[in-house]
Amino acid sequence: MYKSCHLIQHGLCFFDNKLASCCFSPVDQIDDQFPPVLAYHYWGQIIPVDDLFARMDKYANIFKQGDCPKECQNCYKIEEKDWDDKRYIDQITITHFSMCNADCIYCSNNTEQWARNPNTYSIIPLLKYYFEQGIIKKGCEFHIGGGEFTIYRECDEFLELFAINNFARVFVPTNAIKYNHNLFRAMDEATTYIIVSLDSGSEKTYRKIKRVDAFKKVIENLTKYAATEKSREAIRLKYIIVPTYNDNIREFKKFLNIAKKLGVRNLIIDIDARYSRVTNYNIDDYFINLAYEMDKLAKKQNFITEFYCFFFQNTNNKTIKKQNIFSRFIKSIKFKYFDKDLKKLYTNHTFIAQIRDN
Numbered sequence: 010m011y012k013s014c015h016l017i018q019h020g021l022c023f024f025d026n027k028l029a030s031c032c033f034s035p036v037d038q039i040d041d042q043f044p045p046v047l048a049y050h051y052w053g054q055i056i057p058v059d060d061l062f063a064r065m066d067k068y069a070n071i072f073k074q075g076d077c078p079k080e081c082q083n084c085y086k087i088e089e090k091d092w093d094d095k096r097y098i099d100q101i102t103i104t105h106f107s108m109c110n111a112d113c114i115y116c117s118n119n120t121e122q123w124a125r126n127p128n129t130y131s132i133i134p135l136l137k138y139y140f141e142q143g144i145i146k147k148g149c150e151f152h153i154g155g156g157e158f159t160i161y162r163e164c165d166e167f168l169e170l171f172a173i174n175n176f177a178r179v180f181v182p183t184n185a186i187k188y189n190h191n192l193f194r195a196m197d198e199a200t201t202y203i204i205v206s207l208d209s210g211s212e213k214t215y216r217k218i219k220r221v222d223a224f225k226k227v228i229e230n231l232t233k234y235a236a237t238e239k240s241r242e243a244i245r246l247k248y249i250i251v252p253t254y255n256d257n258i259r260e261f262k263k264f265l266n267i268a269k270k271l272g273v274r275n276l277i278i279d280i281d282a283r284y285s286r287v288t289n290y291n292i293d294d295y296f297i298n299l300a301y302e303m304d305k306l307a308k309k310q311n312f313i314t315e316f317y318c319f320f321f322q323n324t325n326n327k328t329i330k331k332q333n334i335f336s337r338f339i340k341s342i343k344f345k346y347f348d349k350d351l352k353k354l355y356t357n358h359t360f361i362a363q364i365r366d367n
């Protein structure tokens with residue numbers, strides 16, 4: 010028994026110029042802490058199996074000796090148990106590409122630190138090699154991150170290699186602006202799930218947040234993705250509360266109507282992660298109350314709901330002050346016109362919208 014983490018021995022994460030063990034880090038992007046890096050200056054080079062595990066062992070051995078790598082300090086994934094020493098990979102995050110056909114106001118790829126880069130390297134040769142070497146375990150979880158996966162050039166090859174054949178469980182965030190039939194097949198025939206952040210129930214709010222005119226197209230494509238019972242169950246429709254943009258129950262009700270029409274039951278409620286960060290995870294009670302209210306309303310209509318962790322960081326075990334109509338109104342005015350953090354986040358958001366593709 011000793012303290013360690015599953016991903017230090019069995020995880021991989023592809024960043025734009027690094028290969029790491031995971032994409033988690035408790036204070037990621039706040040003070041530049043980065044997860045355990047297995048290769049710097051990484052652009053898809055084949056790392057032989059023995060070499061890969063030797064690199065992973067360097068970190069795992071620190072845990073074995075009762076210590077903690079500095080990259081993992083305070084990580085909530087660390088636990089004490091009997092860890093196996095077998096050599097396999099069963100969790101892979103792909104987040105090395107960043108191009109997208111939307112321009113969400115909350116997108117972390119719109120910052121200097123994560124600027125969009127059209128020169129994306131290929132990961133299929135390496136994944137194929139590890140697959141042939143038998144080190145990618147059947148049932149491996151793939152989490153897609155980065156930009157928009159349906160416009161990533163290796164999307165179809167990846168889906169054919171790992172998803173449609175039911176080899177892995179794949180989680181794909183997509184904005185659904187572009188329909189991909191292989192993705193639909195993976196949802197309908199295998200164990201692939203899509204997460205679509207609609208964040209709105211109307212064309213007007215969608216346009217303000219996603220900053221592209223694609224609301225109708227997205228609904229059309231969601232209708233295709235929701236064509237069968239199995240594929241409908243594979244959809245998670247997400248509502249990210251974006252302060253001053255969609256932070257009201259009226260918009261959320263419209264969002265629920267769309268989900269109902271599509272027959273989608275699984276919903277996610279979250280808050281703009283950048284707002285959580287600028288407030289150092291001290292999310293105002295106003296938004297927490299709102300999320301609870303949304304959750305209650307959705308459950309009443311038989312939806313299955315889930316809160317994402319950004320939202321709940323620091324809100325668990327916190328006593329939330331209930332608010333009446335008057336205090337809600339005052340708060341909404343404050344957030345709209347007088348909150349310095351929000352002004353900085355949204356008014357000074359200068360990224361220029363354009364359709365990008367790779």
Ligand code: SF4
Pocket residue numbers: 013014015016017030031032033034035044045080081084085086087
């Ligand atoms: S402990 Fe945390 S930071 Fe370290 S490998 Fe595990 S998930 Fe990543």
Ligand code: SF4
Pocket residue numbers: 109110111112113115116117118155156157183184
């Ligand atoms: S869909 Fe939005 S959040 Fe996702 S990568 Fe594109 S612009 Fe960013």
